[in-house]
Structures are given as structure tokens and as C-alpha cells.
Amino acid sequence: MLEIKNINQYYGGSHILRDVSLQTHLGKVTVLLGRNGVGKTTLLKSIMGLVPIRTGSIEFDGKPIHKATPYERARAGIGFVPQGREIFGRLTVEENLRMGLAYKSARTPIPAELFELFPVLKQMLSRRGGDLSGGQQQQLAIARALAAKPKLLILDEPTEGIQPSIIKDIGRVIRMLADRGDMAILLVEQYYDFAQELADDYLVMERGEFIARGLGKDMEAQGVRQLVAI
Numbered sequence: 001m002l003e004i005k006n007i008n009q010y011y012g013g014s015h016i017l018r019d020v021s022l023q024t025h026l027g028k029v030t031v032l033l034g035r036n037g038v039g040k041t042t043l044l045k046s047i048m049g050l051v052p053i054r055t056g057s058i059e060f061d062g063k064p065i066h067k068a069t070p071y072e073r074a075r076a077g078i079g080f081v082p083q084g085r086e087i088f089g090r091l092t093v094e095e096n097l098r099m100g101l102a103y104k105s106a107r108t109p110i111p112a113e114l115f116e117l118f119p120v121l122k123q124m125l126s127r128r129g130g131d132l133s134g135g136q137q138q139q140l141a142i143a144r145a146l147a148a149k150p151k152l153l154i155l156d157e158p159t160e161g162i163q164p165s166i167i168k169d170i171g172r173v174i175r176m177l178a179d180r181g182d183m184a185i186l187l188v189e190q191y192y193d194f195a196q197e198l199a200d201d202y203l204v205m206e207r208g209e210f211i212a213r214g215l216g217k218d219m220e221a222q223g224v225r226q227l228v229a230i
Contacts, residue, residue, distance in 0.1 A: 001026055001152050001184040002047070002078075007056030007066075009046055016042050018209040020056070024152060027181040029174060031195045031216065032188045033228045034205035040188045041083055043205070044156050047186075048080050049073050061151060075103055079150030083157050083188075085141040089130025093121055096129050096140055100147030114143040117173050135166030142170065146177075153177065154186045159194050167194060174198055192225050204228060 002024040009017040016039050024030045034040050045051045047058060049070040058066040065073050074080070079100075087096050097110050115122040118139040124132065129140060138158055145153060155174070159167045175198060178185050189195040195202070199216030204227050214222055 001061060002186065003059045004047070005057045005059075007046060007053045007058065009042060009051060009053050011042075016208050017046065017053070018207070020205075020209065022203060022210070024184040024186050025201075026151075026184050027178055028200035029178045029185045029187055029198045029216075031199035031202045032186065032205060033190065033192070033195055033202065033224065035190075035228060038205045039208040040205055041156055042208075044080070044082075044154055044186075044188060047073075047154065048078065071103065074148070074150075077148075077151035079145035079148065079153045081138075081141050081145045081153070081155045081158060083160065085134075085137045087129040087132075087137050087141050087144070089128065091129055092126050093129060093132070093140055094125040096144055097121070097147055100144035104148065111147060111149065114146060117146070117176070118143050118169075133163075135162045138162055138166065138170065142173070150183065152184045152186065154188075156188045157190060158187070159189065159191045167191075171198060190228070192228060196220065196224075 004020060004022050006019045006021055007017055008019060020043060032040055046053050049068060053066055057064060060076055065076060101108050120136055121140060121143055129137060158170055171194060174185060177183050196219050199219060202214060202216050202219055202224060203210050204212040204224060212227060
């Protein structure tokens with residue numbers, strides 16, 4: 001679904017991403033792990049077109065997108081849940097969800113499935129996003145990304161600052177979405193146990209390049225926990 005080949009990215013004179021290549025596949029969760037500051041979020045921003053790549057290529061669903069704008073990538077079927085959630089605090093839950101449908105007709109209904117995945121949102125449609133708890137805001141951010149029914153869902157550290165009960169709910173939803181088989185998921189995570197539980201494939205990044213990769217079921221045997229320990 002997503003294929004990245006040898007991309008390089010710089011901030012000023014600093015070489016941030018170094019010949020990075022990866023693939024994601026329908027029905028699978030690809031987990032990207034690494035300590036703070038190794039380039040994970042920069043990679044996601046490069047995929048979304050928020051920062052330009054210097055060299056290399058990005059293909060989505062068989063088509064090159066590395067020169068496409070962020071909104072063109074979203075329309076192509078990529079949903080992005082940024083680190084820190086970035087919901088609209090002054091807008092209601094319903095208005096935030098409609099932002100995920102912004103490029104569709106104003107008459108497009110909010111998919112009922114979102115409320116099946118996150119029942120709490122249905123109870124809070126008229127509440128402002130800024131009045132929700134951190135966990136509820138994270139559920140809203142994921143639902144907003146899912147509103148347009150993407151073929152690839154990218155999540156940047158969705159467990160950050162979230163209470164354990166909601167982490168379990170988010171994990172359940174991610175697994176359910178992958179198991180349907182019509183979506184690829186790229187999950188950036190620092191919480192090792194959460195990542196290991198969900199990973200079909202894993203990648204470990206250090207200093208802007210991948211130092212390990214493999215099957216999720218092999219993470220413990222291959223010492224991935226030690227590679228990402230702080």
C-alpha cells in the first residue's frame with residue numbers, strides 16, 4: 001500500500017533521514033519504534049508532505065506521491081493522527097469529525113462505524129473538543145482520521161499521556177481495523193508492550209536510519225526491547 005524507497009531529508013545541514021525504505025501492507029500493522037529525536041516524526045511528516053524529501057521516492061497504492069501536496073495525499077486515502085492529537089479545542093466533537101470529511105460534500109454523513117469504535121464520542125457530540133479528557137481527545141483524533149475511510153492510517157504515538165484503560169481500547173480498535181483487511185496501519189510508538197502486542201512487522205530507527213526490522217512475533221527474541229530502552 002505504501003512503499004518508501006531510500007528517502008533522505010535534511011534540516012539545514014543536519015541529515016535527519018538516511019536512505020530510509022519501508023513498506024506497509026493491507027491488513028497489517030507496521031510498528032516503528034525508536035527513542036526520542038531519532039527521526040520518527042520527521043518520517044511521518046515526509047510521508048504526509050508536510051516536509052519535503054531531498055531524494056528518494058514515496059509511492060501509495062502504486063502511484064508516486066512524493067511531489068503531491070498534503071491534501072492530495074489525504075484525498076488519495078491516507079489518514080494521519082499526529083503526535084499531540086491536534087484536535088480543534090473550540091469546535092465540538094461533531095465539528096471535529098466533520099473536519100475529517102472536509103473535502104467531501106457537506107451532506108456526507110459521519111460514518112456510524114466511528115461511534116461503534118468509540119461509543120463515548122456519540123455521547124459527547126455537542127461537547128467542545130477542548131473539554132474532553134486526553135484519552136477522549138485521542139479517540140476523537142483517530143475517529144477524525146478514519147472519517148474519510150482511508151486505506152492507510154498513520155498514528156504518531158497514540159498512547160502518549162493516555163490512561164491505561166483507553167490505551168487498551170485504542171489497541172483493540174487498531175487490531176480490529178487491521179484484521180478487516182482493507183487498511184494498512186503504520187504505528188509509531190515508544191510504549192514497547194503496546195507495540196509488540198499489535199505488530200505484524202516492526203522497524204527500529206536510530207539516528208535517522210533503520211537498525212533492525214522483522215516480524216512482530218520475533219521482537220522479544222531479537223532483543224528489540226533493549227534497542228529502544230531509554
